[in-house]
Amino acid sequence: MKPEVTLTEWAERYILxxxxxxxxxxxxxxxxxxxxxxxxxxxxxxxxxxxLNQWAKQLKxxxxxxxxxxxxxSTVKSVWRDAFMAGECQTEPRxxxxxxxxxxxxxxxxxxxxxxxxxxxxxxxxxxxxxGIRKAAFWRAFILVAYDSALRLNDLExxxxxxxxxxxxxxxxxxxxxxxxSVRLRPETLAAIKQLEPWDAPGRGDVIFWWGAGRSEFFxxxxxxxxxAGLTSSYGLTRRLRRSSATAAEAVQPGIASxxxxxxxxxxxxxxxxxxxxxxxPERVTTPPPLVEAFQxxxxxxxxxxxxxxxxVI
Numbered sequence: 092m093k094p095e096v097t098l099t100e101w102a103e104r105y106i107l108x109x110x111x112x113x114x115x116x117x118x119x120x121x122x123x124x125x126x127x128x129x130x131x132x133x134x135x136x137x138x139x140x141x142x143l144n145q146w147a148k149q150l151k152x153x154x155x156x157x158x159x160x161x162x163x164x165s166t167v168k169s170v171w172r173d174a175f176m177a178g179e180c181q182t183e184p185r186x187x188x189x190x191x192x193x194x195x196x197x198x199x200x201x202x203x204x205x206x207x208x209x210x211x212x213x214x215x216x217x218x219x220x221x222x223g224i225r226k227a228a229f230w231r232a233f234i235l236v237a238y239d240s241a242l243r244l245n246d247l248e249x250x251x252x253x254x255x256x257x258x259x260x261x262x263x264x265x266x267x268x269x270x271x272x273s274v275r276l277r278p279e280t281l282a283a284i285k286q287l288e289p290w291d292a293p294g295r296g297d298v299i300f301w302w303g304a305g306r307s308e309f310f311x312x313x314x315x316x317x318x319x320a321g322l323t324s325s326y327g328l329t330r331r332l333r334r335s336s337a338t339a340a341e342a343v344q345p346g347i348a349s350x351x352x353x354x355x356x357x358x359x360x361x362x363x364x365x366x367x368x369x370x371x372x373p374e375r376v377t378t379p380p381p382l383v384e385a386f387q388x389x390x391x392x393x394x395x396x397x398x399x400x401x402x403x404v405i
Contacts, residue, residue: 098133098167099123101174108173112245112266114306122166135180138171143187161190199335199368204322209234211320221303222292230316232283233300237329240274241336241351243267244329250299252290255281265353272353337366342373 102123106116127133129149130142143164150160168184175183200208212230219226237247245266254261259276276284284299295301302309313328324331333352341348341362348362 095134095136096174096179098135098138098170099127101135101179102170105170105173119166122163123170125163126167135171135174138182140184140186143167143184147188147190157190157192161192164190197334197366197368198331199338199371200322200331201371205238205335207320208317208322211316215316222295222301223289224287228286232287234332235280235283236276237332238336239276239280241333242274243333248300248302251297252299253297268355270353270355334366334368337362338368338371341367342371
């Protein structure tokens with residue numbers, strides 16, 4: 092008799108069979124753990140749509156963000172459906188509630204706000220213990236490279252000096268999509284990178300933005316920098332830089348944002364939906380030309396005698 096497989100057990104097989112980032116692996120384990128803690132019964136053959144629907148209602152009662160609820164349901168469904176496709180259970184998620192998530196407007200920083208961020212970076216004291224790099228120099232270079240390139244954090248933290256070609260051009264294989272992407276850094280950005288000495292710190296390996304303290308500490312220090320600049324961002328700290336770069340590029344050259352972000356041609360209007368802040372883009376005329384010239388007497392009134400009675404036949 093085939094032993095019954097639990098959701099937790101299959102989640103580990105799901106992770107093992109995929110090339111996932113450490114953060115996504117962590118999220119999968121967390122979500123499955125939260126669901127199992129609430130549902131208790133986690134054998135895949137006993138799992139039903141009602142379990143997920145009831146969990147969704149519970150999360151809603153707890154005041155969770157609709158995006159959070161949708162993400163958690165999607166994670167459980169993905170693991171469950173993967174087990175079904177592998178023949179480990181007889182059912183798959185079919186009638187799970189669809190969570191409506193209001194689409195929020197992308198928010199970018201203005202040039203004035205970005206300059207305040209650079210000014211705040213210049214005042215950061217001390218050095219990093221692991222590398223001996225001045226913190227002020229690190230954050231200035233990071234902000235400038237992120238703004239010039241609009242690269243994702245995974246790609247920024249893996250950049251090496253040897254990848255920088257003459258003129259500041261960099262060609263990388265994007266971590267998320269696996270596609271080639273070309274960016275160019277300005278001379279002042281290259282000068283900021285040169286300040287990130289010493290380069291021979293143990294474990295650095297010529298990585299420009301090598302960080303040995305973990306992502307949590309990175310975000311904690313970056314959030315502190317934002318607060319000192321009078322800026323706030325509750326989610327997507329480095330994504331806000333990416334949005335700011337894309338919005339600024341689109342404002343100068345309409346239609347360039349997708350190429351600047353490294354999106355594939357099949358991505359459609361992904362840039363407009365998730366990256367471009369419409370408040371910072373120049374207004375584009377969408378009103379058609381007038382049919383009636385200003386101050387022109389309406390055609391229907393020409394030759395009209397209010398004393399006459401006219402029968403209109405339709």
